[in-house]
Amino acid sequence: MNSIKAISADALAWLDAQRLPPSPSNYRLAYSYHDGEHPELVKAVRAIVDDGVRITQAETDTLHERWLGAVTTESAKRADEARTAAIRHQALGLAELAASATATTGEFGRELERSIPELAEEGSASMQELFARTLERTQRAERELAATTAQVQQLREKLEAVQGDAERDALTGLPNRRGIDAYLGADARREAAHVFAICDIDRFKSYNDRYGHAVGDRVLKTVAASLQETLADHFVGRWGGEEFIIIARTDVSDGVKLVEAAKTALGERHFKLRETDEPMGKITFSAGVVPLPVQAAEHEAAFAAADALLYQAKEAGRDRVFGG
Structure with a gap:
């Protein structure tokens, strides 16, 4: 019997391949489909997806x-509340530190203002006392402000780490759909001519069916590494499932050549099954390459055009790159 961890991994990989978000209800369905404890549910899902159609x-x-009934969102709600409370707690702590530092410097300013007449009347003794108090207040303010700065830095680093994790695919390390959207949303990316390419691993389902999802995952990671290595000067992301995207600052003609070079480099790699040393054969992909419009509103049409070219490449025999 598969372990809970293995079933969970299979469920998440399946959701990714189906281009479904890992929401609580979707994950519960995927998990139930893979653990096999609901035969009628498994049968119903297979009736939809067995021909390669995405659910x-x-x-x-x-x-x-x-089959499963309405799933409660109470656990998700509690998790969100806990994260919100933790951030709120840190924010309150920062506010208190900042307020304390502000109060200290304000007190110093008021005391200095009050002491000015004393300087004129009492001479150097008052001046020395004032300097001592000034030094003490300044040192305290510096310590509190330094603590505030450190806290702000820690919070910024945590938020950046969370954002980075949210925009990166856990399996391949490439930017995921959210990371791709963030990249496409940057105006600087659209200052010059760009192309957008969708690459789909040929016959990927056969790897999962023949060798299992663990080997399928290794294939995905290897393809990702090959694309990153060959296209180091360009943007590579995981679009979902066995699909990857490439964004390059060039025109379609040169973009097709870039993707062809990446395909050739992948084809030159030799793959063996780790457990038995059995050769797995050449791994290929098909791709569609289109110009990336400057206007974000036109991106969806470009994605659809690239997807159409990709499937033309598949129908033409796979292991091909079509540009348009």
Whole structure:
């Protein structure tokens, strides 16, 4: 029997391949599908996906409602509340430190203002006392401000780490759909001509069916590493499932050549099954390459055009790159 960890990994990989978000209800359906404890649910899902058709969110919701019932969001709500409380606690601590530093410097300013007449009347003794108090206040303010700065830095680093994790695919280390969207949203990326390419590993399902999802995951990681290595000067992300995207600052003609070079480099790698040393054969992908419009509103049409070219490449025999 598969372990809970293995079933969880398979469920998440399946959701990714179906381009479904890992929401509580979707994850519960995927987990139930892979643990096999609901045969009728497994049969219903397979009736949809066995021919390579991706299951839709609407179909997922219908199956979940029928076989598993409404899932409670209470645990997700508690998790969100805990994260919010932790951030709020840190924010309050920073506010208190900043307020304390502000109060200290304000007190010093008021005391200095009050002491000015004394300087004129009492001479150097008052001056020395004032300097001592000034030094003490200044040192205290510096310590508190330094503590505030350190806290702010720690919070910034934590937030950057969370954001980085949210925008990066856990399996391959490449930017995920959120990271890709962030990259596409930067105006600097659209100052010059760019191309957008979608690459899909040929016959990827056969690797999972023949060798298991662990080997399929290794294939995905190897393809990702090969693309990163060959296209080091360009943006590479995981679009979802066995699909990767490339964004390069060039025109379509040169973009096709870039992707062809990446495909050739992948084809020159020799793959063996780690457990038995059995050769796995050449791993290939098909791709569609299109110009990336300057206007973000036109991106969806470009993605659809690249996807159409990709499937033309598949229908033409796979292991091909089509540009348009």
